[in-house]
Amino acid sequence: MERLSVELCGWKLDNPVIPASGTFGFGYEFAQFYDINRLGSIATKGTTRESRYGNPTPRIAECDRGMINAVGLQNPGIDKVISEEFPKLKEVYHKKVVANVSGFSVEEYVECAMKMDKEDIVGIIEINISCPNVSHGGMSFGTDPQAAAEVTRAVKAVTTKPVFIKLTPNVTDIVAIAKAVEEAGADGISMINTLLGARFDLKTGKPIIANIMGGFSGPAIKPVALRMVYQVYKAVSIPIIGIGGIATAEDVIEMMSAGATAIQVGAENCRNPYACMQIIEDLPKVMDRYGIKTLKEIIGRAHR
């Protein structure tokens, strides 16, 4: 499967398909459906210093070609993730993960990143400065270039593994944020997180989501993600993991053409547990159709 392989900061992935954080738990739930070792990697559930329940329910609202979630970073906290979730994952998965970390202060990001950095199972530390579902943290670091750079610098100072910064699309100029984190030492960028959205019940007129707003994801946001990946690829020289509405092998090719080195599949895992495996199986056929020999050769070809 050499033709599917890609490289992220010296880490060779069998294929570019990575389930996105928050849509795949800690991976092992999916081992019921297929051998998850076939994935390029897995981005694990957003982890914070303390255990979090998250927001009240309803946390999910369906949309046309997508969904809104307002989970709010439910996770058992970094210590339990390392002592309980990672061992469970290791029973069924033998590759490295993209460990997604979130926080409410620079200190919290630093503490979680330091702990993740010591774990063998962690290949990349993905710093989520873009969660739209928590107040005073998360996205507030991702909407300001200085704050984004500050988190990046602080995390880079205490880690040895590649650090990817996960960006929010809920900004006026994503290129400015991307440049700021690159200058601050980020090894790569994951983009995009969800778009802020809302839905209202037709009978009652009230918001469907208890938290009123949530993150909109799914195929409907793909053009926004493609546009932003294209813009950022032009402006930075670090690798991009492209995220946003990817549901098919064709979507992977399109996202890589825009500039992504690897991709993450999010919402689609919720509607079809086999989505990532299906994409991996379809990729060679679709590559043949478009005369693509290896995926590496198409990264950023829109710019050439």
Place this chain on the structure above:
Amino acid sequence: MKTLQKCKVLSNVPLTHDVYRMILENDTSWIHHPGQFVNVTIEGQYLKRPISICDWDEHSLTLIYKVVGKGTEIMSQKIAGDVMEILTDLGNGFHTETAANEVVLLGGGVGVPPMFGTAKQCLKEGKKVHVILGFASKKDAFYLDEFKQLGVDVSVCTNDGTLGTKGFVTDVMKEKGLTDVFYMACGPLPMLKAIYQTSNAKGLLSFEERMGCGFGACMGCSCKTITGYKRICVEGPVMESEDILWKD
């Protein structure tokens, strides 16, 4: 085992003005407890629809659902011979083997269907079974004859008194002196809470929530319980009444 399966629709008929029964051809050997659910793929709709299992035999699966939106409306238009896709083996279901030898089963509205399979299972286990079914009005009632044919003690109530006792399932529970009997129930949240408050016994309650994936990955349907955070789709939908943190 959880699998995505395509199954032929054997029948799909209305039971009331907005409640339908769909029977699917399916090898149901995966079902381990009544009250489990399947997640039904609806073409043109992004997410699947979680629907509890009403009844099953070796070769077929019965789903009873209410048309509440576009997804269930599309489902109601399916005819025999159409193919549906379902994600199977979801949820814990009612672990009837942990219940007492005498049980009262309560169903409210579209919460009635899972209690049918539960009643059958309890009878198979030799339990004494009382059934109390609640509906908004006579026009909303369904499956009364099916329950009676099981040979169990069935009582009915409606909010407006057009059928059976006027009032709630808890009124019937008191009237029939069943407040000390182990209960299992499915219905709207206020009904479940009223049962918990009315009964002196322990019980199992089946909850409903808007779901993302239905198999435990997205954390969309979490709830807080006394013994920690639980996912309605994996650790539920059936919870022990004493484990629930009841809100005001």
